[in-house]
Amino acid sequence: MKDFFTVTSLERVFDLLPQFPLVETEPLPIEAAQGRILAGEIRAEEDIPGFARSTMDGYAVRAASTFGASEANPAYLTLSGMVAMGESPRTPPLPLGHAMRISTGGMLPPGADSVVMLEYAAEIDATTLEIAKSVAPGTHVILKGEDVEKGRTVLLPGIKLRPQEIGLLAGLGIREVSVYRQPVVAILSTGDEIVPINAVPGPAEVRDMNSYSIGSQILEAGAVPLKMGIVRDNFEALRQTCQTALERSDMVILSGGSSVGMRDLTIEVLESLADSQILVHGIPISPGKPTILAKAGEKPIWGLPGHVTSAMVVFHRVVRPFIARISGMAPAAIFMERRICAKISRNIASAQGRTDFVRVRLKDEGDALWAEPILGKSGLIHTMVQADGLVEIDMNTEGLNKGAEVSVILL
Amino acid sequence: MKDFFTVTSLERVFDLLPQFPLVETEPLPIEAAQGRILAGEIRAEEDIPGFARSTMDGYAVRAASTFGASEANPAYLTLSGMVAMGESPRTPPLPLGHAMRISTGGMLPPGADSVVMLEYAAEIDATTLEIAKSVAPGTHVILKGEDVEKGRTVLLPGIKLRPQEIGLLAGLGIREVSVYRQPVVAILSTGDEIVPINAVPGPAEVRDMNSYSIGSQILEAGAVPLKMGIVRDNFEALRQTCQTALERSDMVILSGGSSVGMRDLTIEVLESLADSQILVHGIPISPGKPTILAKAGEKPIWGLPGHVTSAMVVFHRVVRPFIARISGMAPAAIFMERRICAKISRNIASAQGRTDFVRVRLKDEGDALWAEPILGKSGLIHTMVQADGLVEIDMNTEGLNKGAEVSVILL
Numbered sequence: 085m086k087d088f089f090t091v092t093s094l095e096r097v098f099d100l101l102p103q104f105p106l107v108e109t110e111p112l113p114i115e116a117a118q119g120r121i122l123a124g125e126i127r128a129e130e131d132i133p134g135f136a137r138s139t140m141d142g143y144a145v146r147a148a149s150t151f152g153a154s155e156a157n158p159a160y161l162t163l164s165g166m167v168a169m170g171e172s173p174r175t176p177p178l179p180l181g182h183a184m185r186i187s188t189g190g191m192l193p194p195g196a197d198s199v200v201m202l203e204y205a206a207e208i209d210a211t212t213l214e215i216a217k218s219v220a221p222g223t224h225v226i227l228k229g230e231d232v233e234k235g236r237t238v239l240l241p242g243i244k245l246r247p248q249e250i251g252l253l254a255g256l257g258i259r260e261v262s263v264y265r266q267p268v269v270a271i272l273s274t275g276d277e278i279v280p281i282n283a284v285p286g287p288a289e290v291r292d293m294n295s296y297s298i299g300s301q302i303l304e305a306g307a308v309p310l311k312m313g314i315v316r317d318n319f320e321a322l323r324q325t326c327q328t329a330l331e332r333s334d335m336v337i338l339s340g341g342s343s344v345g346m347r348d349l350t351i352e353v354l355e356s357l358a359d360s361q362i363l364v365h366g367i368p369i370s371p372g373k374p375t376i377l378a379k380a381g382e383k384p385i386w387g388l389p390g391h392v393t394s395a396m397v398v399f400h401r402v403v404r405p406f407i408a409r410i411s412g413m414a415p416a417a418i419f420m421e422r423r424i425c426a427k428i429s430r431n432i433a434s435a436q437g438r439t440d441f442v443r444v445r446l447k448d449e450g451d452a453l454w455a456e457p458i459l460g461k462s463g464l465i466h467t468m469v470q471a472d473g474l475v476e477i478d479m480n481t482e483g484l485n486k487g488a489e490v491s492v493i494l495l
Numbered sequence: 496m497k498d499f500f501t502v503t504s505l506e507r508v509f510d511l512l513p514q515f516p517l518v519e520t521e522p523l524p525i526e527a528a529q530g531r532i533l534a535g536e537i538r539a540e541e542d543i544p545g546f547a548r549s550t551m552d553g554y555a556v557r558a559a560s561t562f563g564a565s566e567a568n569p570a571y572l573t574l575s576g577m578v579a580m581g582e583s584p585r586t587p588p589l590p591l592g593h594a595m596r597i598s599t600g601g602m603l604p605p606g607a608d609s610v611v612m613l614e615y616a617a618e619i620d621a622t623t624l625e626i627a628k629s630v631a632p633g634t635h636v637i638l639k640g641e642d643v644e645k646g647r648t649v650l651l652p653g654i655k656l657r658p659q660e661i662g663l664l665a666g667l668g669i670r671e672v673s674v675y676r677q678p679v680v681a682i683l684s685t686g687d688e689i690v691p692i693n694a695v696p697g698p699a700e701v702r703d704m705n706s707y708s709i710g711s712q713i714l715e716a717g718a719v720p721l722k723m724g725i726v727r728d729n730f731e732a733l734r735q736t737c738q739t740a741l742e743r744s745d746m747v748i749l750s751g752g753s754s755v756g757m758r759d760l761t762i763e764v765l766e767s768l769a770d771s772q773i774l775v776h777g778i779p780i781s782p783g784k785p786t787i788l789a790k791a792g793e794k795p796i797w798g799l800p801g802h803v804t805s806a807m808v809v810f811h812r813v814v815r816p817f818i819a820r821i822s823g824m825a826p827a828a829i830f831m832e833r834r835i836c837a838k839i840s841r842n843i844a845s846a847q848g849r850t851d852f853v854r855v856r857l858k859d860e861g862d863a864l865w866a867e868p869i870l871g872k873s874g875l876i877h878t879m880v881q882a883d884g885l886v887e888i889d890m891n892t893e894g895l896n897k898g899a900e901v902s903v904i905l906l
Contacts, residue, residue, distance in 0.1 A: 115722075118711045132876070133701055139802075139874055141754050169728065169754075170688035172698040187754035189688050189801060191699035202755070231875040238880070246906065247715060248879035251708025251803055254692045255701070255876055277581035277600050281665045287583035288602035290544055290666070297662025300529045304658060311526075317580065343552050343580075343598035344613070390600060391550075392662055422857070422883075422905060425836035446833070463550055464642040465543070465666055468659035469649070472833075494833060495657065 091366040093479075094439060097377065097402060100363055101409045101418070105382050107334055109412075110265045114253045117245050119306060120263035121412040126239035131229035132255050135172075136192040140224040143183040143205050143213060144196035147221040155216045163213045167193060183213050192225060199224035232256065242414025264412035269302045270329035271295055272312035274322060274340035274350070275390060280314060293392045293465060294339040301399045305407045307335075317346055322353045330357070330380055334410055337403065340390040347374055350387045354378040357385075368479060369439045371462035372398040384410075391463040397441050397474065400495065423491035424473065426455040432484045434477040443471035444492060455492050471495055502777040504890075505850060508788065508813060511774055512820045512829070516793050518745055520823075521676045525664045528656050530717060531674040532823040537650035542640035543666050546583075547603040551635040554594040554616050554624060555607035558632040566627045574624045578604060594624050603636060610635035643667065653825025675823035680713045681740035682706055683723035685733060685751035685761070686801060691725060704803045704876060705750040712810045716818045718746075728757055733764045741768070741791055745821055748814065751801040758785055761798045765789040768796075779890060780850045782873035783809035795821075802874040808852050808885065811906065834902035835884065837866040843895045845888040854882035855903060866903050882906055 109123035138144065144167065153159035166185035167173045177195030178184065183205075184193050192199075201224065204217040232238055232252070239249060245263070253261060273292045281291045292314055299309035310333050315325045322338075329336045338350060354360055357380040364377035371394035376387030384406055388395040408418045426446060434440045444455035455475055460467040473492035477484060484490065520534035549555065555578065564570035577596035578584050588606030589595060594616075595604050603610075612635065615628040643649055643666070650660060656674070664672060684703045692702045703725055710720035721744050726736045733749075740747045749761060765771055768791040775788035782805035787798030795817055799806040819829045837857060845851045855866035866886055871878035884903035888895060895901065 114707060115710060115720075118714050134696055135698055137701075137874075139872060141756075169686065170697070170700050187756060189686065189701075189753065191688075226872060226874050231877050238877070247708045247711035248807060248876060248882075248906070250711040251704040251807070252876045252880055254707035255704040255803075257692055257695070257702055259693060275580065275600065277602075281668055282670060284668070285545055286581070287546055289581050290548075290600075291668055293662040293666040296525060296665035297658045299526060300658035300661040303529050309526075342600065345552075345598060392666075396659060396662070422835045424833045461550060461637060463548075463637050465659060465663045466642050466649070469663055471659070495659070 091368045091373070092364045094367060094369060094402070097364055097367060098405060100377070101406060101415070103379065104384055104406065104410050106412045107265050107267050107410055109262045111260050112263050113260055114250050114258065117261050117263050118247065118250055120245055120266070122239055122241050122243050122245055123262040123264050123412060124241055125237050126253065126258065126261070128232045128234050128236050128238050128256055130256065131234045132232035133226060133228060133230070135228050137226045138186045138188060138190045138192060138199045138224060139226055140199055140201050141187050142199045142201045142224065143215070144178065144186045144192050144199055145183045145219070146178060146180055146196060147198040147219050147223065149181050149183070150200060150215050150218040153215045153218045159215045160208070161213045161215060163207060163211050167191060197221040197225070240414070242412060242417060244413065244417065267307045267334040267407060267410050268310050268332065269307045269335045269337060269407065270310040270312050270333035271298050271302065271337045271339065272325055272329060273314045274317060274338055274346065275314070276317045278314045278340065294390070294395050297392055297396055297465070298337060298339060298388070298399055301396065302407070305404050306411060307407050317349060319349060319353060322349065323356055326353055326357060326385065330383055330385070335383060335407065336385040337388060338386065339388045339395050342374065342390040347376070347387070350376060354380070354385060354387070367402065368437060369398070369401070369441065371441065372402070375402060392465045393443070393462040393468050396468055400474070400493070401441065421493065423493055424453070426453040426490055426492050428475065428484050428486060428488050428490050429454045429456040430486050432457055432477065434481060434483045436482055437479050439479050440477040442475045442477065443467050444473055444475050445470055446472040446492065455490055468495070502779045502784070503775045505778060505780060505813070508775055508778060509816060511788070512817060514790065515795055515817065515821050517823045518676050518678050518821055520673045522671050523674050524671055525661050525669065528672050528674050529658065529661055531656055533650055533652050533654050533656055534673040534675050534823060535652055536648055537664065537669065537672070539643045539645050539647050539649050539667055541667065542645045543643035544637060544641070545639060547639050548637045549597045549599060549601045549603060549610045549635060550637055551610055551612050552598050553610045553612045553635065554626070555589065555597045555603050555610055556594045556630070557589060557591055557607060558609040558630050558634065560592050560594070561611060561626050561629040564626045564629045570626045571619070572624045572626060574618060574622050578602060608632040608636070651825070653823060653828060655824065655828065678718045678745040678818060678821050679721050679743065680718045680746045680748060680818065681721040681723050681744035682709050682713065682748045682750065683736055683740060684725045685728060685749055685757065686725070687728045689725045689751065705801070705806050708803055708807055708876070709748060709750055709799070709810055712807065713818070716815050717822060718818050728760060730760060730764060733760065734767055737764055737768060737796065741794055741796070746794060746818065747796040748799060749797065750799045750806050753785065753801040758787070758798070761787060765791070765796060765798070778813065779848060780809070780812070780852065782852065783813070786813060803876045804873040804879050807879055811885070811904070812852065832904065834904055835864070837864040837901055837903050839886065839895050839897060839899050839901045840865045840867040841897050843868055843888065845892060845894045847893055848890050850890050851888040853886045853888065854878050855884055855886050856881055857883040857903065866901055879906065
C-alpha cells in the first residue's frame with residue numbers, strides 16, 4: 085500500500101497544461117460556430133463599411149456650407165435631390181452650399197463630408213433648405229473602413245466565438261471558419277456499490293450520479309461526453325475500460341474510488357497503461373484532495389473523488405481548464421473566469437495550507453449581494469443544488485469574517 | 496408621418512412579460528435536458544442515500560465503545576470482520592466493544608452509528624483493534640435520507656437544469672423529465688441596402704450582419720433561431736414575411752429600419768397584422784431608443800434598431816428576458832443575471848432620464864478589475880468584438896467618475 089501523498093499545488097497542476105496537445109481543427113459554417121474556439125487568425129479582406137454612411141436621417145452636406153449657422157442665423161442651402169438607400173449617388177461632387185436628403189445607412193454623395201440631422205433642418209421649398217446648426221466634417225458619418233479596415237487582423241486564434249464575432253464574420257462575407265473540434269471526454273464510474281440509474285439499488289447500493297453530473301459538466305465545458313458506464317473494483321476490468329476509453333476519446337475521467345484501496349487500484353491501473361505517467365497524486369484543496377492526474381500517451385486521465393459534490397468542484401476548478409486547453413483556447417482566455425463580488429454572510433473557518441471551496445447561495449438584500457455558505461458534507465448532492473456558486477478561500481487565508489468581500493465562481 | 500415618440504421605461508416594458516404565454520412542454524431524457532427549463536415539480540420517491548454510509552475509510556462502531564479513548568488511553572475493541580462495498584452486512588447488531596472494517600461509501604452494519612478513521616485505529620492482531628480517539632454518534636456517516644428525504648419536493652418548475660440537477664435526477668432514478676421546448680425565434684433583416692452574406696455588396700450596400708449576430712444571440716438565449724432572410728423596404732413584402740414568420744415561430748424579431756421612414760413602415764406593417772397591438776414604441780435607453788414591441792395574437796414581435804451594436808445591446812437587455820419568459824423560466828430567475836464588480840477607468844458622461852449602456856473591456860490590474868469604456872459609434876461591430884461587457888448607467892445617474900464601482904453585464 086502506498087500511503088505517501090505528495091500533493092501538488094493548484095498552480096503547479098496548471099503548469100502541466102502545455103503538456104497536452106490540442107485537438108484537430110474542422111471547418112464549420114459560421115452559424116454553427118457559436119461558442120467554438122477559432123483555430124486561425126481572421127484578416128479583413130475588405131473594409132466595413134465599404135463606403136461612407138450616414139448614421140442619421142438628415143441632409144448630406146459639405147460641413148463648410150454650415151459653418152456659422154445657428155437658430156438665430158440659419159444657413160440656406162440648395163437642395164439637390166435625395167440619396168436612395170442601397171444606391172450609389174451618381175452625382176457630380178456636391179458643391180459648397182448644396183445638400184442632399186439622406187436616410188440612416190445611406191451612402192454619402194461624392195463631395196459631402198457630414199450630415200445635418202433632420203431636426204436642425206427645414207425644407208423651405210422644393211430646392212431650399214434652412215439649416216439651424218453648424219456641423220464639423222465627419223458629423224453623423226461612419227467612414228469607409230471605420231469599423232473594420234481592409235488588411236487588418238480582426239480575430240486571433242484561440243478566442244471563443246460569441247454572437248458579435250459571428251456578426252463580424254458575416255459582415256466580412258466569411259461563411260465558413262476553421263475551429264477546433266469539440267474534444268470527446270470519456271467518463272466512467274467505478275465502485276462495487278454503484279448501479280445504473282435505471283436499476284433499483286439494493287440495500288447497500290447507490291445509483292450512478294457522477295456519470296450524469298460530470299457528463300453534464302463536460303457538455304457545459306463545450307466538450308462531448310462519452311459515457312463508459314460503471315466498472316467494478318477490479319484491476320483487469322478497470323484497465324480494459326480505460327484502454328477502450330483512451331482509444332475513443334481525448335480525455336478520460338474516472339470517478340469514484342474515494343477509499344484508499346480504490347485509489348491504489350486506480351493508480352495501479354493508470355501505471356499499467358502504455359506510455360503512462362502519474363503527474364499529480366493529491367491536490368491541497370477541499371473538497372477534492374485525492375484527485376489524480378495521469379498522462380497516457382499524450383492524453384490526460386483523471387481520477388476524481390467519488391463524492392458527487394467533490395467531483396463536481398474538482399471538475400469545475402481543475403479539470404475544466406484542461407478541457408479548455410485541448411479545445412484550443414488561448415492561455416490568457418482559459419483563466420478569464422469572471423467572478424461575482426459578494427459579502428460572506430457568516431464567519432467561515434478554513435485551514436491554512438489548503439484551498440477551500442465553500443458552496444454558497446447568493447442573496448440580494450438591498451444594496452449588497454450576500455454569499456450564504458451552505459453547510460453539508462461533500463457527499464451530498466443537495467448542497468450543490470442549493471448552491472449558486474463557490475467561494476474560494478486560498479491557502480494563505482485562515483478563514484473569513486462575516487461581511488468580508490468574497491468573489492464567487494458561479495456554478 | 497408619426498413624429499411622436501412616447502417612450503416606455505424599461506421597468507414598464509418588463510411589466511409586459513406576463514402578457515406572453517409559455518411554450519409547450521416536452522419529455523426529454525435527463526442527459527439531453529442540460530440547460531433546459533424544468534416544467535414540473537420533482538418529488539423524491541426514495542431516500543438518498545437509501546442507507547447509512549461511511550464517508551471515510553475506517554471502522555464502524557457504536558460511538559459509546561470509543562468514549563474516553565485517546566492516544567494516551569486507547570480503547571481496545573473486538574474486530575468482527577469487514578463490510579464489503581455494495582453489500583448489506585448480514586450480521587446481528589454490532590455489540591458494544593466491537594468494530595467492523597469499512598470503506599468510504601460502505602453501508603454501516605446494524606447497531607453501528609459512527610466511523611473511526613483509519614488514522615486513529617491500529618489492528619493489533621486479527622481480532623483486536625486499538626482506537627486512539629473517541630467519536631460522537633454520527634461521525635463520518637451520511638444517514639439514510641440525509642441528502643434527499645423521500646417525499647420531499649426537490650426541484651421546482653421554472654428552474655434551469657444545471658449539472659447538479661441532472662445528477663440529482665440520476666440519483667433518484669428519474670431518467671426522463673418534462674421540460675419546456677425551446678422557443679423558435681424568427682429573425683428578419685430589413686433594408687434596401689442589405690445583401691446576403693454570400694453576395695458581394697455593391698458600392699452602397701452592406702452585408703446582413705444582424706441575422707447572424709442576433710441569430711447567434713438567440714441560440715445563446717436557449718432558443719432556436721429561424722432565419723427569414725432579408726426583406727425589402729416594402730409594405731407588402733414585409734407584411735407577408737412577418738405573417739409567415741408568425742406562423743412558424745414563437746417570437747419574431749425585425750432588425751433594421753433605423754430611419755424614420757423605415758420605422759414608420761415597420762409600425763404600419765405591425766398594425767396591419769391580425770389581432771395586433773403596438774405595446775412599446777421607444778425605450779429611454781442608449782443605444783436602442785427606437786425599439787418597438789408589438790403583440791400579434793399572443794406572440795411578441797420586436798422591431799430592433801438596424802445598427803448592429805444597438806440591436807445586440809437591446810437583445811441582451813430587453814429581448815432576452817422575454818425569451819426566458821416564454822421558455823418557462825420562473826420570474827425570479829429571469830432577472831438573476833449576476834454582474835461582475837469592477838471600477839470604471841475614466842469619467843463617463845451620461846444623460847439623465849435615459850439608461851446608458853457603455854461597452855467595456857475588463858482589465859485585471861493587480862487587486863482591482865477595471866472596466867475600460869470602449870468608445871465608438873453604435874453602428875460599429877468592432878466595439879462589440881473588443882467588449883467583455885456592458886456597464887449600465889441608470890437614468891437617475893448623471894455620469895460616473897473615474898474609479899467608481901460599476902457592475903458589468905458580461906457579453
